[in-house]
Amino acid sequence: MSWLIAQVWILLLVSFVLGSAAAWLVYRLRPSKGAH
Amino acid sequence: MSSLLRNNWLWSLLAFVLGAAITWVLLDRRVPAGPPEPAAVEEEQVEEKEPVLIGAGAAEAEAEVAPEPVFSRLMAPGRPEELTLFDTDSDTTATEPQVHDDVPPGRYGVGSADAVPHQGPPDGFTIKGNAQSMLFHTPDSPYYGRTKPEVWFRSEADAERAGFTKYARRPRKSANPGNTAG
Numbered sequence: 001m002s003w004l005i006a007q008v009w010i011l012l013l014v015s016f017v018l019g020s021a022a023a024w025l026v027y028r029l030r031p032s033k034g035a036h
Numbered sequence: 037m038s039s040l041l042r043n044n045w046l047w048s049l050l051a052f053v054l055g056a057a058i059t060w061v062l063l064d065r066r067v068p069a070g071p072p073e074p075a076a077v078e079e080e081q082v083e084e085k086e087p088v089l090i091g092a093g094a095a096e097a098e099a100e101v102a103p104e105p106v107f108s109r110l111m112a113p114g115r116p117e118e119l120t121l122f123d124t125d126s127d128t129t130a131t132e133p134q135v136h137d138d139v140p141p142g143r144y145g146v147g148s149a150d151a152v153p154h155q156g157p158p159d160g161f162t163i164k165g166n167a168q169s170m171l172f173h174t175p176d177s178p179y180y181g182r183t184k185p186e187v188w189f190r191s192e193a194d195a196e197r198a199g200f201t202k203y204a205r206r207p208r209k210s211a212n213p214g215n216t217a218g
Contacts, residue, residue, distance in 0.1 A: 007040055008047070015048040019055030027063045 142187055147194025151185040161188035165200050172200040179203065 041048065139158045142148040148165070149158050164185035165172045172195040173180045189195040192202060 004040075008044055011040060011044060011048055012051040015051035016055035019052035019057075020059040022052075023056035023059040024063065027060060 144187055144189075144198035144200075145194075147190045148198055149188045149190075151188055157185070157188040161190050163189040163192065163195055165189055165195055165198070170200055171203045173203050177203045178205070 139149050139161070142150040144165070149161050151157070151164075163172050163174055164180060164183045165187040166183060167186040172189060172192070173183045174192065177183075187198075189198070189200070196202070
């Protein structure tokens with residue numbers, strides 16, 4: 001049971017990090033796309 | 037693992053969106069945080085000067101907090117100058133330091149001035165140059181306050197003429213513009 005909860009927390013953490021990385025990528029690429 | 041994702045996809049999506057939103061807000065806030073700093077410094081200077089100008093009414097001024105500077109004379113171009121008590125003699129104006137014209141050109145030519153340690157810039161020189169990196173920082177640069185100037189420049193054109201490059205926030209991006217397609 002506790003392993004299941006730990007897995008859920010890890011899943012949430014990974015999702016958070018992935019979302020953060022995605023937002024950073026979008027933010028970085030946004031001005032250069034406008035310049036083209 | 038797939039059942040785990042299937043059961044918690046909503047929470048995962050929520051965490052994804054939350055991470056994206058927090059990152060976006062933090063990234064977005066970092067850009068406008070740089071330029072307002074010089075304005076804040078100017079306001080502080082004005083507030084420091086005001087009690088000296090007002091004199092006896094300093095306490096009242098502090099209570100009311102009037103950040104706008106009070107000008108004693110209108111500077112409209114067509115208006116003839118009215119002499120104040122302190123303008124009666126032309127010699128007094130001559131003794132005032134007119135640094136704009138008297139600044140000797142530094143080692144980087146006209147428009148530059150060698151920085152003196154522990155001393156501020158000459159009047160009108162606001163751009164800091166770093167001779168090691170050959171970069172110059174305008175007051176908009178986030179590193180302006182931290183940069184120890186070796187040379188001062190009056191304008192960006194003067195700095196560029198001396199071979200300096202303006203500090204850019206993300207020089208890597210312009211180095212390889214081809215990788216944006218993706």
